[in-house]
Amino acid sequence: MAHELHERLLIIDTHVDIPWPNGPEFTIEGPRCVDLPKVRRGGVGAVCFAAYVPQGRRDSAGNEEARARALGMLDAIAAMGRAEGAMLAHTADAIEAAYRDRKFAVIPAVENGTALGGGLAVLDDFATRGVRYMTLTHNGHNALADAAIPRADLGDGPAEHGGLSPLGRKAVVRMNQLGILVDVSHAAKSSMMQAVALSRAPVVATHSCARALCDHPRNLDDEQLDALRDTGGVVQITMVSAFLKRGAKPSDIGVSAIADHVDYVTRRIGIDHVGIGTDFDGGGGVAGYMHAGQTPGLTDELIRRGYDEAALSKIWGGNFLRVLRVAEAIRD
Template sequence: MTNDLHDGLLAIDTHVDIPWPEGPSPFEDGPRCVDLPKLRRGRVGAVCFAAYIPQGHRDGMAHLAAAERARAMLAAIAEMAPKDGSGGMMATSAAGVEAAFAAGKPAVIPAIENGYAIGRSLALLDEFAGLGIRYMTLTHNGHNEIADAAIPLPSLNDVEQEYSGLSDFGQSVVERMNELGVLIDVSHASKNTMMQAAQRSRTPVVATHSCMRALCDHKRNLDDEQLEMLASTGGLAQITIVSSFLRPKARASDLTVDDIVDHVDYAVKRMGIDHVGIGTDFDGGGGVRGFMNAAEAPNLTAALARRGYGRLEIEKIWGGNFLRLMRKAEEAAG
């Protein structure tokens, strides 16, 4: 029965990192948690591959370097979907994800993690949208020109809060992302940033890789007030599988897929089934016993089934909810 639940399921993992500088080939079954062979074995239909830009100094040269890194990483992501059809299929729309699934190919969805990539330039945001990004994480660790992060970086002389949420530029970024049909990712953002972004955005926002603060008191996790805001505005909390976000001071070897489902259960009870999904953060620290790479995705489906989730509910958690948000962002663009 469990295998039947995963068979034919359009599973979307909303946050996976890529090795950088470029690492092992995504076309070979190698040391990466997510490569094309593992996606096929795990029957994962689509992945948001994130161009992760670490927070650095906020000056002209550093911003130029961040933008160049973003361009190079997005090019590497695009190479996972070569035109000869030997890899995945590039998917820059909900319809594109569904077309890849119908063709039996993994959908490659580009994204940027950390708005530091655009510095102070809306023109760069336009450029990256033109390269296909479907979401941008407003911050990573450390404040940037857009907003306050959940975790300031003393090494960059961050104060606890620089803007008390979004900066003036950040408000313009939210508006432009809406116009471009690019989803706003509030993972890593401070609570004020997240709440303001959800209120200001014309389309629902998404936390692509976060957990529940009630179960694990970490600054990166979402508290009940944030969950209520996401639910009331139509947004999503995509449960991640990083051990330190699942349980305090835990290691991957301490945890199993049941720990992931604990967070799914809590989010569903607080927000409803339409507001919860999965974003593993594989190749960025994600992984627990039984779900250490994309090939083991059916184990999470099995755990959800054991908790009483049926086919339609699992379809929503594993990708249907995120696909709906993609479509909403596309429809509201312009």
């Protein structure tokens, strides 16, 4: 049943990492969780690949290193989009066109606003390269915002800015102008709530879970979920095992744990505000769903729980395309 649905539905995974600086080929079957053979086998039509920049020191050398890494990773993501059978997709229309042409859509993203190097100029470069969202923080506070998980090794206290910094507020405004979605996964609740209040476009959490089911600082509580709903945003349920069940290892849980979080979010804020962002190749994976080729297993579980084709279309991409189109309209 799921395989048949995946032939008809555009399946979008909103958060996948890439190996860096070197890694296995994207075009051949290998150890990566997401490569072209696996996405074809799993019926996945599009993936947001993140140029991930770990939080480091915020001096001039660290800032330049962060910028250079992000731009180099975006070059690598662009190269993936030039592979045979793939297509770099910078707009919602382009993602759908790739699906119609039976090509795999590669969608660029940036994870961690420290990639800006303490300024805003590179945001325009990101937009030119087709970046569709930027995660405000990773683990550790940065120049834009407080993170959900401070880094004591970098001198972080519980909070630094009380949410968004003045630069972070300017970044949100500029991202709206450029059509780059604000991603609040990894951000502190204060940062997230302020970003939702400030942004003219819907805010997304591209790889997070429900805190009511798993009390982890990386997850969103009910107040945060309600704020996403009220502003048209989307939370993409991820499959990092410790975010699904506190202290769990990937072998401890399966797709039912992911579906539990989908169920909770759907009941709390509605089917229009939930999606899937696996965090594959960045720590995501549960028993029976350790790579993109096994994607139909999650769909089968959601079908078993009563989700029909219309609902699955929203979960597996429709909701994300909607917020992309709103961001594009605001930009234009």
